[in-house]
Amino acid sequence: MLNSIALIGGTHGNETSGIQLITNWLNTGLPERFESLNVTCALANMAAIEANQRFLDEDLNRQFTAEKLAADNPAREAQLAKKLNAKYGPKGHSATDFFIDIHNTTSNMGATLIVLEADDFNTKLARFVKHVMPEANILVEDEKSFVEHGYFCTVGKKGVMIEVGAQPQGVLREDVYQLTLTMAEAILDFCVAWNARSQELANLPPCEAFRLGHEVKFPLDENGKRKAMIHHSLQDQDFTPLLPGAPIFRGFDGTDFVWEDDNETYPHFINEAAYHKLDVAFATAERISF
Amino acid sequence: MLNSIALIGGTHGNETSGIQLITNWLNTGLPERFESLNVTCALANMAAIEANQRFLDEDLNRQFTAEKLAADNPAREAQLAKKLNAKYGPKGHSATDFFIDIHNTTSNMGATLIVLEADDFNTKLARFVKHVMPEANILVEDEKSFVEHGYFCTVGKKGVMIEVGAQPQGVLREDVYQLTLTMAEAILDFCVAWNARSQELANLPPCEAFRLGHEVKFPLDENGKRKAMIHHSLQDQDFTPLLPGAPIFRGFDGTDFVWEDDNETYPHFINEAAYHKLDVAFATAERISF
Numbered sequence: 001m002l003n004s005i006a007l008i009g010g011t012h013g014n015e016t017s018g019i020q021l022i023t024n025w026l027n028t029g030l031p032e033r034f035e036s037l038n039v040t041c042a043l044a045n046m047a048a049i050e051a052n053q054r055f056l057d058e059d060l061n062r063q064f065t066a067e068k069l070a071a072d073n074p075a076r077e078a079q080l081a082k083k084l085n086a087k088y089g090p091k092g093h094s095a096t097d098f099f100i101d102i103h104n105t106t107s108n109m110g111a112t113l114i115v116l117e118a119d120d121f122n123t124k125l126a127r128f129v130k131h132v133m134p135e136a137n138i139l140v141e142d143e144k145s146f147v148e149h150g151y152f153c154t155v156g157k158k159g160v161m162i163e164v165g166a167q168p169q170g171v172l173r174e175d176v177y178q179l180t181l182t183m184a185e186a187i188l189d190f191c192v193a194w195n196a197r198s199q200e201l202a203n204l205p206p207c208e209a210f211r212l213g214h215e216v217k218f219p220l221d222e223n224g225k226r227k228a229m230i231h232h233s234l235q236d237q238d239f240t241p242l243l244p245g246a247p248i249f250r251g252f253d254g255t256d257f258v259w260e261d262d263n264e265t266y267p268h269f270i271n272e273a274a275y276h277k278l279d280v281a282f283a284t285a286e287r288i289s290f
Numbered sequence: 291m292l293n294s295i296a297l298i299g300g301t302h303g304n305e306t307s308g309i310q311l312i313t314n315w316l317n318t319g320l321p322e323r324f325e326s327l328n329v330t331c332a333l334a335n336m337a338a339i340e341a342n343q344r345f346l347d348e349d350l351n352r353q354f355t356a357e358k359l360a361a362d363n364p365a366r367e368a369q370l371a372k373k374l375n376a377k378y379g380p381k382g383h384s385a386t387d388f389f390i391d392i393h394n395t396t397s398n399m400g401a402t403l404i405v406l407e408a409d410d411f412n413t414k415l416a417r418f419v420k421h422v423m424p425e426a427n428i429l430v431e432d433e434k435s436f437v438e439h440g441y442f443c444t445v446g447k448k449g450v451m452i453e454v455g456a457q458p459q460g461v462l463r464e465d466v467y468q469l470t471l472t473m474a475e476a477i478l479d480f481c482v483a484w485n486a487r488s489q490e491l492a493n494l495p496p497c498e499a500f501r502l503g504h505e506v507k508f509p510l511d512e513n514g515k516r517k518a519m520i521h522h523s524l525q526d527q528d529f530t531p532l533l534p535g536a537p538i539f540r541g542f543d544g545t546d547f548v549w550e551d552d553n554e555t556y557p558h559f560i561n562e563a564a565y566h567k568l569d570v571a572f573a574t575a576e577r578i579s580f
Contacts, residue, residue: 020519024542052566106458168396168458170563174522174540229310232464250464252314273460276342 002097002158002191005039006088007184009102011061011152012274013048014169017180018102018162034188036195044101044152045080052170054274061101062150064091081152089155092147099156100187104176105165106273107282108236111179112137113187114161117146118290121158121194126290127204128190133182137239138209138290139163139268160187166236169273206289210239210266213284219249219257220279227251230271230281238268239285249281292387292448292481295329296378297474299392301351301442302564303338304459307470308392308452324478326485334391334442335370342460344564351391352440354381371442379445382437389446390477394466395455396563397572398526401469402427403477404451407436408580411448411484416580417494418480423472427529428499428580429453429558450477456526459563496579500529500556503574509539509547510569517541520561520571528558529575539571 007025009018025041048055056076063069063081069091071078088096113129113136115122126138146154153159162183167176193201218226228249234242241264242248249257259265265284269275299308315331338345346366353359353371359381361368378386403419403426405412416428436444443449452473457466483491508516518539524532531554532538539547549555555574559565
C-alpha cells in the first residue's frame with residue numbers, strides 16, 4: 001500500500017511547469033478522483049524559485065547520496081537537502097512510500113517518466129503510464145541501485161521523476177504544462193489502482209522503454225573550448241534512432257562529426273541547457289521491452 | 291562612410307549564438323569579402339558569460355541612457371556600461387560609426403533586425419537585409435529618439451540589434467546560429483555597399499516591417515501571481531497576425547482570455563524568458579511598409 005505520496009515541484013528553481021502545477025494544486029486541491037490518496041504537494045527549493053535559477057550553489061537533485069547527506073557542506077542546497085531528507089525520508093528508512101519529482105528540460109523529450117529500478121512496482125507503473133498515455137517515453141536509469149542515486153526522489157521508498165520538454169528555463173509553455181499534468185495524473189491513477197490491488201495492473205503488456213547508456217560530450221579543442229554544436233539533423237530528435245554514420249555535430253569550421261558506434265542508439269537530453277557547463281551534448285540509450 | 295564598425299556578442303551572458311559567432315570570428319577572422327571594413331569584434335559582458343547568466347546585477351542592455359551613464363550605481367553592469375561607453379562611444383559623440391549588437395530570444399521570432407530610427411540609413415539597411423534574406427523580420431522601435439534608448443547599440447552613431455529565436459538561454463542551436471550568421475553577413479554586406487555608395491541601395495523597394503506597439507502583461511490575481519499562461523495557439527506565433535477574439539491566454543482554471551482589441555496586431559517576444567520577472571507576456575506591433 002502507498003500510504004504516503006510526495007508530489008514535488010521546484011527541485012530546480014527555473015523549471016516552471018512543475019512549479020506551476022504544484023502551485024495550482026496547492027490552491028485548488030487535487031482532482032477529486034485522487035481523494036483516497038494521501039498526497040503531499042510541495043515546492044522544494046523556494047530560494048532558487050525566487051531567483052528563477054536552477055540552483056543557488058549546487059544542484060539540489062544530486063545531493064541525496066548517503067555520502068553527501070552525511071558530509072558537512074555549507075552550500076545552500078546541501079543544507080536544504082538535509083532538511084528535505086529529514087522531512088520526506090530519511091533515505092533508506094523513509095516515511096514516504098512513493099516520491100514523484102517533477103522536472104522539465106530544454107531537450108525535446110516529450111513527456112518522459114524516469115524510473116530507477118526494474119522491479120515489479122516500477123515495471124507496472126511504466127506499463128500503466130504508457131498504456132494510458134501512449135505518447136509518453138519511459139527512461140530506465142538502473143545502471144546503479146536505487147539508493148546509490150543522488151536524486152531527490154530517492155529519499156522515498158519508491159521514487160520516480162517526470163521530465164518534460166522542450167521548454168526553455170524560466171518559461172512556461174502550455175504544451176509542456178499539459179503533458180506534465182497528464183503524466184502526473186496518470187501516475188496518481190496508477191497509485192489508486194495499486195492500492196486497490198487492481199487486477200488490471202497484472203495484465204498490462206510489456207511496453208517500449210529506453211535504458212540509459214552513457215553521456216556523449218561535445219568535441220573540444222586543445223583549450224577545452226567547443227569546436228562544434230549539435231547538428232541540426234540531431235537537434236530535437238530525442239528518442240529517435242541515431243544510426244551509425246549519421247551526423248551528430250556540426251563543426252564551426254563547417255565539418256560534420258558522425259555517430260561512429262557500430263549500433264544505433266536512442267539519444268536523449270540532446271542540448272540540455274543545464275548540462276552546458278559539463279559539455280554534455282546528449283545521452284545514449286538502448287530500446288528495450290520493459 | 292562607415293569608418294568604424296563594432297560587432298558585439300555577449301551583451302547578455304546566456305545568449306550563446308552571438309557569443310559563439312564572435313568567438314569564431316575572433317579565431318578565424320571575418321570572411322574575406324569584408325576586408326575593406328574596419329570591424330571590431332568583441333564580447334561585452336565576460337563575467338556574465340562566465341556565469342552563463344543574462345547579467346550579474348542589472349540588465350547591461352538598459353544601462354546606456356545619458357541619465358544612467360552619469361549616475362553613481364555600484365551594480366556591476368552599470369560600472370561596465372561606463373567602460374564600454376568610453377571604449378565604443380561616448381554616446382552622442384561616438385567614435386563608432388555603426389554598432390551591431392547580437393542577441394537571441396526564447397521567442398520564435400526567427401531572424402529579426404531591430405532598428406531604432408526610420409532615417410535613410412536604417413531604411414536602406416532594412417530593405418537590403420530583407421532583400422537578401424527574405425525570411426528576416428524587421429522590427430522598428432522608434433517610439434522614442436535613438437539616443438533616448440538605453441540599449442548598448444546606441445553608443446554608436448548608428449546602432450541596430452540582431453535578435454534571433456527561438457533558442458533557450460544557455461543553449462546553442464544550429465538553426466539559430468546559422469540565421470545569426472546569415473543576418474550578420476547581410477548587415478556587413480550592406481556596409482560594403484553603403485561605403486561604395488552603391489546605386490543598388492537607392493533602388494531597393496519598400497519592405498514589410500513591424501512597428502513596436504506596447505507590452506501586454508500576463509493576467510495576475512489579487513496577490514500578483516499569474517493566473518494564466520500563453521495560449522498554445524499563440525505560442526511560437528511571433529509576427530503572425532493576432533485577430534480580435536483570438537485566444538491569447540489559457541487560465542489555470544481552464545478559461546481562455548481573448549484578444550479584445552478592435553484591430554489585429556503582430557505579437558512578438560511571446561513568452562520571452564528574460565521578461566518573466568516583469569510579467570510581460572508579449573509585445574504588440576503594427577505591420578508597416580518601410
